[in-house]
Amino acid sequence: MGKAKKTRQQILEVALQMATSRSLSDLTIGNLAVAVDMSKSGLFSHFKSKENLQLAVLEYAHDLFREIVTIGVFEISSPLERLTQLCDNWLNWYQLQAKTCIYISASVEFDDQPGLVHDKVADDLAKWLNFLIVTVQAAIDENELKPETDAKQFVYELYSLYLGSQSMIWVGFEDSYHNRFKVALTSLITRERGEV
Amino acid sequence: MGKAKKTRQQILEVALQMATSRSLSDLTIGNLAVAVDMSKSGLFSHFKSKENLQLAVLEYAHDLFREIVTIGVFEISSPLERLTQLCDNWLNWYQLQAKTCIYISASVEFDDQPGLVHDKVADDLAKWLNFLIVTVQAAIDENELKPETDAKQFVYELYSLYLGSQSMIWVGFEDSYHNRFKVALTSLITRERGEV
DNA sequence: TGATAAAAAGCACGATCGTGCTATTTTGTG
DNA sequence: CACAAAATAGCACGATCGTGCTTTTTATCA
Numbered sequence: 001m002g003k004a005k006k007t008r009q010q011i012l013e014v015a016l017q018m019a020t021s022r023s024l025s026d027l028t029i030g031n032l033a034v035a036v037d038m039s040k041s042g043l044f045s046h047f048k049s050k051e052n053l054q055l056a057v058l059e060y061a062h063d064l065f066r067e068i069v070t071i072g073v074f075e076i077s078s079p080l081e082r083l084t085q086l087c088d089n090w091l092n093w094y095q096l097q098a099k100t101c102i103y104i105s106a107s108v109e110f111d112d113q114p115g116l117v118h119d120k121v122a123d124d125l126a127k128w129l130n131f132l133i134v135t136v137q138a139a140i141d142e143n144e145l146k147p148e149t150d151a152k153q154f155v156y157e158l159y160s161l162y163l164g165s166q167s168m169i170w171v172g173f174e175d176s177y178h179n180r181f182k183v184a185l186t187s188l189i190t191r192e193r194g195e196v
Numbered sequence: 197m198g199k200a201k202k203t204r205q206q207i208l209e210v211a212l213q214m215a216t217s218r219s220l221s222d223l224t225i226g227n228l229a230v231a232v233d234m235s236k237s238g239l240f241s242h243f244k245s246k247e248n249l250q251l252a253v254l255e256y257a258h259d260l261f262r263e264i265v266t267i268g269v270f271e272i273s274s275p276l277e278r279l280t281q282l283c284d285n286w287l288n289w290y291q292l293q294a295k296t297c298i299y300i301s302a303s304v305e306f307d308d309q310p311g312l313v314h315d316k317v318a319d320d321l322a323k324w325l326n327f328l329i330v331t332v333q334a335a336i337d338e339n340e341l342k343p344e345t346d347a348k349q350f351v352y353e354l355y356s357l358y359l360g361s362q363s364m365i366w367v368g369f370e371d372s373y374h375n376r377f378k379v380a381l382t383s384l385i386t387r388e389r390g391e392v
Numbered sequence: 393t394g395a396t397a398a399a400a401a402g403c404a405c406g407a408t409c410g411t412g413c414t415a416t417t418t419t420g421t422g
Numbered sequence: 423c424a425c426a427a428a429a430t431a432g433c434a435c436g437a438t439c440g441t442g443c444t445t446t447t448t449a450t451c452a
Contacts, residue, residue: 156369
């Protein structure tokens with residue numbers, strides 16, 4: 001009983017690495033079995049189907065994401081400071097993976113093919129964006145951002161900058177410290193604080 | 197002689213559709229052959245390898261992109277107006293495909309697997325970004341944007357907004373007219389014009 | 393410790409992939 | 423119109439995919 005869960009976790013750890021550095025569809029049961037030194041069927045019996053494996057990987061990633069990104073932020077009383085801390089942690093999550101975010105590739109890969117994986121990715125993404133929106137709105141409500149600020153628009157721009165940072169690193173227009181992201185984020189916040 | 201080129205173009209047209217709505221790797225020679233009503237080997241002989249097919253699709257897409265996006269813009273003397281026209285056309289390109297951009301999925305899919313396809317995608321993307329940067333810089337030089345504007349940072353933000361728009365449509369945070377994109381773009385330009 | 397259930401492995405299957413080789417059809421040209 | 427050349431089709435191959443079935447190994451607990 002305990003053994004199964006343990007190996008399952010070990011499998012998922014490796015699986016997440018592979019799925020992150022390649023993609024969720026490229027994550028093949030055969031390759032994964034080799035990577036964790038198991039037989040194909042032995043590994044397979046843990047998940048019963050590839051779709052279940054993909055879902056399990058995403059769930060594993062989701063847990064890890066929460067752990068890394070939201071750790072400690074609830075103790076920060078200022079919504080705006082909470083937001084900046086979240087963004088810092090967000091970049092850490094990014095770095096901790098092989099410098100790519102599995103949700104980015106998964107959302108691009110499954111945006112057009114319906115199924116449980118599609119639904120989970122869209123759901124997780126929406127939840128995260130909503131969490132950001134709530135935080136931004138809290139900052140507005142506490143007058144840390146100016147009242148005219150559109151929280152949803154704010155988060156759209158924030159998330160865009162995050163996406164862009166990864167793409168730009170790829171073509172060498174952004175460094176691996178995400179400095180352009182940081183500059184733009186600071187600018188965005190300063191702007192919406194209304195201090196000018 | 198003429199026949200080969202013609203069927204090749206017809207193949208590529210369908211191939212681009214398929215690669216856009218799914219992805220470049222999901223574009224399978226067998227499926228493509230069915231779609232264009234040819235035999236697998238008959239189609240294959242046009243390209244000699246799958247990699248060549250993918251490269252040909254990208255080249256076809258690139259031509260189409262230039263045609264749609266840069267059409268007429270060189271007659272616009274004002275760099276800033278040229279830039280906004282480019283962005284308008286850019287969205288048209290986006291819409292004309294099945295509301296997704298093949299370069300976005302291709303860059304995510306091939307960012308980690310080396311080869312000619314990887315190189316071409318990175319190259320095309322870099323060329324486009326550089327073209328945008330040059331245009332922005334021209335606007336700065338002609339005092340249509342304020343002299344402190346960082347052209348590269350500007351384009352990073354612009355491209356990010358483009359990326360974000362697609363993602364946000366997917367989760368329903370952006371409408372299919374890209375209104376959030378347009379709002380953010382207007383804001384970006386206004387900001388960098390220094391008028392406040 | 394020995395019985396029993398769970399976990400892992402072994403093996404095989406049908407499908408699909410990219411890609412050669414050979415034959416047939418279609419095209420362009422002297 | 424004939425004939426060479428080019429385009430397409432037919433067919434088969436080895437590999438790899440996901441996934442069942444059966445057997446063997448390993449872990450759990452009375």
